Amino acid sequence: MTRLYNDPAAFADEALEGFAAAHRRWVRPVPGGVVRATAKTPGQVAVVIGGGSGHYPAFSGLVGQGLAHGAAVGNVFASPSAQQIRNVARAAESGGGVLLLYGNYAGDVLHFGQAAERLTAESVPTRAFAVTDDLSSAAPDEAHKRRGIAGDLPVFKAAAAAAEQGLSLDEVTDAAAHANARTRSFGIAFSGCTLPGADHPLFSVPQDRMAVGLGIHGEPGIGEAAVPSADEAAELLVSALLKELPEGVTTPDGQRAAVILNGLGSVKYEELFVVYRRVAQLLAEAGVQTVDPEVGELVTSFDMAGVSLTLTWLDATLEPLWTAPADTPAYRKGAAPVAAVVTEEEVYEAEIGTAPRAEASEESRRAAATALDALRLLAETVDTHADELGRIDAVAGDGDHGIGMRRGSGAAYAAAREAGGAGAGARTLLTAAGDAWADKAGGTSGALWGIVLRALADALGDTGRPTPATVAHGVLKASENVRRTGGAEVGDKTMVDVLVPFAETLDQQVSAGAHLATAWGTAADAAERAARATADLLPRMGRARPHAEKSLGTPDAGAHSLALIVRAVHGALTTCK
Numbered sequence: 156m157t158r159l160y161n162d163p164a165a166f167a168d169e170a171l172e173g174f175a176a177a178h179r180r181w182v183r184p185v186p187g188g189v190v191r192a193t194a195k196t197p198g199q200v201a202v203v204i205g206g207g208s209g210h211y212p213a214f215s216g217l218v219g220q221g222l223a224h225g226a227a228v229g230n231v232f233a234s235p236s237a238q239q240i241r242n243v244a245r246a247a248e249s250g251g252g253v254l255l256l257y258g259n260y261a262g263d264v265l266h267f268g269q270a271a272e273r274l275t276a277e278s279v280p281t282r283a284f285a286v287t288d289d290l291s292s293a294a295p296d297e298a299h300k301r302r303g304i305a306g307d308l309p310v311f312k313a314a315a316a317a318a319e320q321g322l323s324l325d326e327v328t329d330a331a332a333h334a335n336a337r338t339r340s341f342g343i344a345f346s347g348c349t350l351p352g353a354d355h356p357l358f359s360v361p362q363d364r365m366a367v368g369l370g371i372h373g374e375p376g377i378g379e380a381a382v383p384s385a386d387e388a389a390e391l392l393v394s395a396l397l398k399e400l401p402e403g404v405t406t407p408d409g410q411r412a413a414v415i416l417n418g419l420g421s422v423k424y425e426e427l428f429v430v431y432r433r434v435a436q437l438l439a440e441a442g443v444q445t446v447d448p449e450v451g452e453l454v455t456s457f458d459m460a461g462v463s464l465t466l467t468w469l470d471a472t473l474e475p476l477w478t479a480p481a482d483t484p485a486y487r488k489g490a491a492p493v494a495a496v497v498t499e500e501e502v503y504e505a506e507i508g509t510a511p512r513a514e515a516s517e518e519s520r521r522a523a524a525t526a527l528d529a530l531r532l533l534a535e536t537v538d539t540h541a542d543e544l545g546r547i548d549a550v551a552g553d554g555d556h557g558i559g560m561r562r563g564s565g566a567a568y569a570a571a572r573e574a575g576g577a578g579a580g581a582r583t584l585l586t587a588a589g590d591a592w593a594d595k596a597g598g599t600s601g602a603l604w605g606i607v608l609r610a611l612a613d614a615l616g617d618t619g620r621p622t623p624a625t626v627a628h629g630v631l632k633a634s635e636n637v638r639r640t641g642g643a644e645v646g647d648k649t650m651v652d653v654l655v656p657f658a659e660t661l662d663q664q665v666s667a668g669a670h671l672a673t674a675w676g677t678a679a680d681a682a683e684r685a686a687r688a689t690a691d692l693l694p695r696m697g698r699a700r701p702h703a704e705k706s707l708g709t710p711d712a713g714a715h716s717l718a719l720i721v722r723a724v725h726g727a728l729t730t731c732k
Contacts, residue, residue, distance in 0.1 A: 157349055157350065157351040157352075157353075157457060157458065160351040160352065163350070163351040163352030163353075163558070164558065164561065164562055166208070166231060166351040166352075167207075167208035167209075167228065167229070167230045167231050170208060170211075171184070171188070171189070171208070171215060171228050172184070174189070174211075174215055174216070174484075175189055175215075177484075178484040179192060179496075180192065180496060181193075181218065181219040181482070181483055181484045182215065182218050182219070182484065185225070185242055185243055185246040186239065186242045186243075187227050187228070187235060187236070187238065187239025187240065187241075187242040187243050188205065188214075188215065188225060188226045188227040188228045188235065188239060188242075188243040189215050189218055189225065189226055189228070189243075190218065190224060190225035190226075190243060190246045190247045191218055191219060191220070191224055191225065191247070191494075192496045192497065193219075193220060193494035193495060193496055193497065194494055194495050194496075194497050195247075195249035196249060197249050197250055198249065198250045198251045198321075199224075199249055199250075199251045199318055199319070199321065200251040200252050200253070200254055200317075200318040200322070200323070200324050200327045201224040201225065201244065201247040201248040201249060201251065201252070201253045201254070201318070202222075202223050202224050202253075202254050202256060202311065202314045202315045202318050202327070203223065203224060203225045203226070203227065203240070203243055203244045203247055203253055203254070203255050203256070204217060204218075204223045204225075204226050204227075204255075204256045204257065204307070204311050205226050205227030205228060205229070205234075205235050205239075205240060205243070205255070205256075205257055205263070205267070206228075206229065206234065206235070206257055206258055206260075206263060207228075207229040207230060207231060207232045207233045207234060207235075207372070207555075207597070207598070208228055208229060208230060208231045208232070208233075209231050209232050209348075209350075209372075209455075209456060209457050210371060210454050210455050210456065211452075211455060211485070212452065212453060212454075212455075212483075212484070212485030212486065213307060213308075213453065213454045213455070214226040214227075214228060215228055215484075216483060216484045216485030216486065217308070217311060217483050217485060217486055218483055218484070219481065219482050219483030219484065219486075219491075220319075220480075220481065220482045220483075220491040220492060220494055221315060221316065221319060221479060221480050221481030221482060221483075221488070221489075221491045222311060222312060222315045222481045222483045222486060223256075223311060223315055223483075224247040224248075224315075224318075225243040225244065225246060225247035226243065227239045227240040227242075227243040227244075229262075229597035229598065230555070230558065230559060230562060230595075230596070230597050230598070231350055231351065231555060231558060232350070232372045232554075232555040232598075233262060233555055233558070233559050233596065233597040233598035233601070234257075234260065234262035234263040234265070234266045234267075234597045234598050234599070234601075234602075235266060235597050236266055236593050236594040236595070236596070236597045236601060236602075237265075237266045237267075237269035237270040237273060237593065237594075237602070238270075238590070238593070238594045239266075239594065239597070240255065240266060240267055240270035241270045241273050241274060244270065244274055244279070244281070245274070245277075245279070248279055251318075251323075251324060252279065252280035252281060252282070252323075252324035253271075253274060253279055253280070253281045253282075253324075254281075254282050254283075254284065254314055254318070254324065254327050254328055254331065255267045255270065255271055255281065255282065255283040255284070256284055256286065256307075256310060256311055256314060256331060257283075257284075257285055257286070257303065258285065258286050258302060258303025258304070258307055258371075259285035259286060259287045259299075259300070259301060259302055259303045260302065260303070260372075260599075261599040261641070262597065262598035262599035262600075262601070262602060263285065264285055265599060265602040265603075265640065265641065266593075266597065266601075266602055267283045267285075268283055269602070270283075271283040280324055282324060282325075282328045284310075284328060284331050284332060284335070285303060286303030286306055286307050286310045286335055286338075287299060287300075287301040287302070287303060287335060288301065288302075288303060288304060288305070288306025288307070288310075288335065288338045288339055288340040288465065289301050289302040289303065289304045289306070289340050289341070289342075289368075289370065290339050290340065290341055290395065290396070290399055291341055291342070291367075291368030291369075291376075291377055291395075292368070292370065292377075295399060302370050302371075304340050304342060304370060304371050304454060304463060304465075305340050305342075305371075305415055305417040305453055305454040305463045305465045306335070306338040306339070306340045306415075306465050306467070307454055308415060308449075308453050308454065308465075308486075309334050309338050309413050309415070309465065309467040309477060310331050310334045310335045310338060311331075312334075312476065312477060312479075312481065313330045313331060313333070313334035313473060313476040313477065314327050314328070314330050314331040314334070315481070316330075316475070316476040316477075316479035316481075317330035317331075317476060319479065330472070330473075330476060333472060333473065334467060334473055334476070336401055336402065337401045337404075337467055337468040337469075337470070337473065338401075338465060338466070338467040338468075339396050339399060339401070339465070339466055340396075340415075340463050340464065340465040340466075341368065341392055341395040341396055341463060341464055342368065342369050342370075342376075342417075342419070342461055342462065342463030342464075343365050343366065343367050343368075343369070343376070343388060343391065343392070343461055343462060343463075344360065344365060344366045344369050344376060344419060344459055344460060344461030344462075345360060345365050345366075345382065345460040345461060346359065346360055346421070346459065346460040346461075347359055347360070347366075347459060348419075348420060348456050348457035348458050348459040349457065349458060350457065350545075350554065350555070350558070353545070353554075357549045357554040358549065360379065361379070363381060363382050364379045364380065364381060364382060365379065365380055365381070365382050365383070366378075366379060366461070367379060367380050367391075369461065370456075371419070371454055371455070371456045372456065372552075372555070385426070385429045385430045385432075385433065386433045388430055388462065389430050389431075389432075389433035389434045389437060390433070390437065392430075392434065392462070392463075392464035393434055393437040393438060393441075393464065395464075396464060396466050397441060400468070401468055404468050406442075407438075407441045407442055407443045408441065408442030408443075409442055409444075410442070410443055410444070410468055410469075411443070411444045411445075411446050411468075411469045411474060412438070412443050412444070412445060412446065412466045412467060412468050412469055413445075413446055413447060413448070413449075413465075413466070413467040413469055413473075413477045414434070414435075414438065414445045414446075414448040414449070414464070414465070414466060415448070415449045415450075415453060415463075415464070415465040415467075416430060416431045416434060416448070416449070416450045416451075416462060416463075416464055417449075417451070417452065417453050417454055417455075417462060417463045417464070417465065418451060418452045418455065418461075418462055419452075419454075419455050419456045419459040419460070419461040419462060419463065420452070420455045420456055420457055420458045420459045420460065420461070421458050421459060421460040421461075422460055422461065422462050424450070424451060427450050427451065427462065428450060430462060431448070431450045434464065435448070443466075446469055446474060446477065446478065447477060447478055447488065453485075453486070480492075514580075514617065514618075515578065515579060515580025515581075515582075515583065515617040515618070516580065516617070516618045516619060518618075518619055518620035519580030519581050519582070519615070519616065519617045519618055519619065519620070519621075520578060520579075520580055520581075521620075522580070522581040522615060522620065522621050523574075523575055523579055523580050523581045523583075523584040523585075524575065525727055525728070526571065526581055526584055526585055526588075526615075527568075527571050527572060527575045527584065528727040528730075529723075529724045529727035529728070530564075530567055530568045530571045530588055531568055531727075532723040532724060532726050532727055533564055533567075533568070533720050533723055533724060534564040534565050534567070534568040535723070536719050536720060536722075536723040537557075537560045537561055537564040537565075537716065537719075537720070538561055538564075538565070540557070540716070540719055541557035541558065541560065541561045542557055543557070544556045544557035544560060544712050544715065544716050545557035545558065545712075547709060547710065547711075547712040547715060548712035550705060550706055550709045552712070555598065556600060556712040556713065556716065557712075559596045559597065559598045559600050559601060560596065560600060560716055562595050562596050563591075563592040563593070563595055563596025563600065563601050563604055564592065564596075564604075565595075566591040566592055566594070566595035566596070567588035567589070567591050567592040567604075567608065568588070569591065570587040570588050570590070570591035571584050571585070571587060571588040571591075573587070574587040574588075579617075580616070580617030580618070581612070581615040581616065581617065581621060582612045582613065582615055582616045582617040583612075583617055584612075585608050585609070585611050585612035585615065586608070586609055586612040588608050589604070589605040589606070589607070589608030589609040589612060590605060590609075592604045592605050592608060593605030593606075599641070599713075600650075600713060600716075602640070602641075603637050603640070603641055603650065603713075606633065606636045606637055606640055607633040607636075607637060607654075610629055610630075610632040610633035610636050611626075611629040611630065611633060612629075613629070613632070614626065614628050614629025614632060615629060623665040623669075623670070623671040623674060624665055624666075626661075626665075626671060627658075627661050627662045627665040627666075627674070628662075630657070630658045630661055630662070631658045631659075631662055633654070633658070634651075634654045634655055634657075634658040634659075637650070637651060637654060638651055638655075646692065646695070647692075647694065647695040648689050648692040648693065648694040648695065648706065648711045648714070649694075649711060649713055649714065650711070650713035650714050650716075650717045652685055652686075652688070652689050652692070652711065652714050653682045653685045653686050653689075653714040653717045653718050654717060656678075656681045656682065656684075656685045657678045657679070657681060657682040657685070657717070657721055658678075660677060660678040660681040660682075661674055661675060661677075661678035664677050664678060671728055672725065672728040672729045675721070675724070675725050675728050676725050676729075678721065679718070679721045679722045679725050682717065682718040682721050682722070683718045683722065685714065685718070686710055686711075686714045686715045686717070686718035687710060689710045689711040689714045689715075690707070690708055690709055690710045691707070691708075692711070693706070693707065694706055694711070
């Protein structure tokens with residue numbers, strides 16, 4: 156379990172602060188993460204990596220000469236926000252463009268994609284690429300759906316070494332894609348991890364059993380097996396990877412491969428060496444020549460007791476990128492060029508809450524006061540149910556939904572309160588709330604709730620009195636935008652299963668002439684029924700997808716939280732005049 160912490164909600168920020176203070180020779184902190192402390196090379200592509208906290212040395216520990224130029228770091232097991240990623244990228248880039256690299260998780264895909272769009276709009280050429288090395292999370296014909304786990308490292312390393320060679324942004328991106336296509340990983344675990352402040356692990360494994368095919372966010376494995384000996388564990392890992400060779404590799408015999416035996420948090424180095432002893436034997440028997448193998452903790456999951464094995468099948472392009480020197484706080488290879496440490500460079504501060512307030516009518520300010528009350532009730536409801544939401548999410552996911560929702564809703568209410576105190580109208584207040592939610596929560600839910608609040612903001616405006624029709628239109632637009640951005644539809648076991656019937660029922664009731672509070676209450680009833688019905692669905696998206704059967708009988712955490720929220724907001728509407 157995680158034993159040393161203060162406020163669990165502040166754990167990720169405090170950990171990053173301590174990390175930066177301990178490694179000033181390599182990194183300096185910027186809003187949203189860290190960048191190299193050394194002087195930039197003009198015109199060099201900046202490789203910016205990132206993901207949630209809880210995986211050290213990924214991601215901040217991999218920043219330095221020969222590896223990443225910067226790392227955006229989110230909350231525990233949650234993607235950094237688009238704003239955080241943008242801040243880190245602007246601080247790291249030096250005129251050659253930016254390549255954003257991250258694991259293939261819904262929240263990371265959303266936020267890194269949005270950050271790439273923003274950077275490109277700011278005349279910083281940017282590419283975004285997701286690592287997909289975990290063969291247990293999807294079949295070969297759906298490899299694009301696979302998760303990114305310890306295979307992150309060889310992909311990050313290939314891209315960074317290509318950037319150090321002075322290659323162009325397109326060439327550096329090609330190097331990352333080539334490494335990803337030739338990288339496979341597979342993992343096992345003997346116990347789950349426990350998040351800061353939690354009193355039980357995200358999943359448990361029966362005594363004398365192990366989870367097979369797990370991720371790095373506390374998700375349970377896709378199956379179970381008897382606990383093996385060290386040699387048997389090695390045989391399972393190696394056989395799984397040799398069964399699926401990348402395109403262009405017809406036999407392992409005669410191939411050269413980068414090998415990573417990765418500890419997930421609680422398996423000690425001596426245990427890893429015992430396992431690697433047999434891994435090396437098996438690979439040699441198969442005719443595989445290992446190149447600069449790595450044994451240790453490289454991509455972890457807090458205190459999870461488990462290991463994963465990664466093979467990157469090298470060729471004439473990839474081998475020199477893998478063996479190139481690197482010097483970071485947690486990963487060193489060869490003799491990286493010495494670069495001067497700089498004391499000050501331009502830092503791009505977060506823009507949340509700094510935009511000038513738009514002029515607002517008195518009617519819009521009254522609507523903003525109602526919206527502020529709704530956000531207060533929303534935040535209180537989320538805080539009350541945060542532990543419950545985490546438990547629901549942990550059934551087949553990573554258990555971070557409650558933490559993320561608490562951070563996001565609290566930040567949204569604080570930003571809205573500040574905006575309301577400055578005389579903001581409904582649009583400005585809700586925009587500030589949506590931006591703060593997305594920035595502080597990160598993850599999939601952070602991105603989607605930011606979209607919801609911005610859609611409502613655009614519908615309500617800063618002038619005039621919002622009507623029931625404008626509110627209903629805003630909710631319909633929110634539903635449309637969430638589906639377009641997130642890609643989910645009704646039946647996928649996500650918040651969309653609640654958002655769509657809620658929006659449609661609200662619109663139908665308003666169109667029939669119902670008062671807004673009455674229409675909202677009827678729509679909230681529909682939302683609650685829809686949330687309960689998700690218990691009978693199998694997830695088709697997100698981290699729960701590889702564990703679909705485990706989630707049967709349990710509602711979706713995002714759907715459940717949305718139903719709780721629309722019911723809470725109903726309370727604000729029944730008291731407004």
